[in-house]
Structures are given as structure tokens and as C-alpha cells.
Amino acid sequence: MTATAWSARLDIEAAPTDDDVDVVLERLAEHSPAVGTTTDGNLTVRIAVEAATARRATETALDLVAAATGAAGLDRTVIALEVTRWDEFERALARPIVPATADLAEPPDVGRTRAG
Structure with missing residues (x-):
């Protein structure tokens, strides 16, 4: 088999400095x-x-x-792992x-009202 390029992302349970x-x-x-931290402060590596x-x-x-x-x-x-073929x-x-702007719904017609 020939080698294929892959992207691998691993999240590690660690708070890196x-x-x-x-x-x-x-x-x-x-x-x-590419190295950073997750929203929970753990190390993420791709x-x-x-x-x-x-x-x-x-x-x-x-x-x-x-x-x-x-x-x-x-x-x-390792708390998360993702391996994806590079082309994917x-x-x-x-x-x-x-989404493209055309896919967004028009805002409703809302006027000023007064609570009374």
C-alpha cells in the first residue's frame, strides 16, 4: 500500500504553559x-x-x-482523537x-409598540 497524507487532532488532558x-x-x-488549548484549557495538537x-x-x-x-x-x-484523510x-x-446571506431568513416586520 502507498502512503497517504492524514490530518490528526489529539486533545490531551493537560493545561500547558x-x-x-x-x-x-x-x-x-x-x-x-498546530498547537493550542481547548475551551476547557486542555492541550490540542494537530x-x-x-x-x-x-x-x-x-x-x-x-x-x-x-x-x-x-x-x-x-x-x-488522550481525551479526544480525530484522524482525517488530508483531502477530506x-x-x-x-x-x-x-451560511450564505441568501440562505438567511428575512427579519420579521416589527414596529414600535408600547406596553401599557
Whole structure:
């Protein structure tokens, strides 16, 4: 089987400092990392990996992120994982986030009223 490009997003149960994020970014530099925090303050990491199957892409991403978070001294508990073939990932990014204006309903005709 030939290798395919995959996008992997992992959320790690850890509250990273800026220094932690720098270490993770440095360790994953060869995998085009994007690192930040979730709304709950946990670490989120997205990387690109090459693998023949989704299973292998998942294993590779788990290994890479575990090594990077371990180097930063962070917990390695994965609380969310998403692996998407790269072409599907790009297709999702290209979709509009908000509906086109033509799809929005007209506001109701509301006039001033007085409560009495």
C-alpha cells in the first residue's frame, strides 16, 4: 500500500504553559504542527502524518504526540482523537463557516409598540 497524507487532532488532558507549547511545537516541527488549548484549557495538537491506513496514521500520531508531550513534562492522557484523510480535511476547511446571506431568513416586520 502507498502512503497517504492524514490530518490528526489529539486533545490531551493537560493545561500547558507557553514553554510546554514551545517544546511540543519543536518536537513535532517535521509534522506541520498546530498547537493550542481547548475551551476547557486542555492541550490540542494537530499534525500531518503519512501512513497507508487510518489505523497506522492513528498509531503514528499517538506515538508522536506522546513523545512530544512527554518531552514537555505533560500528561499523556488522550481525551479526544480525530484522524482525517488530508483531502477530506482540506475539503472541510474550504466549507463556509456561516451560511450564505441568501440562505438567511428575512427579519420579521416589527414596529414600535408600547406596553401599557
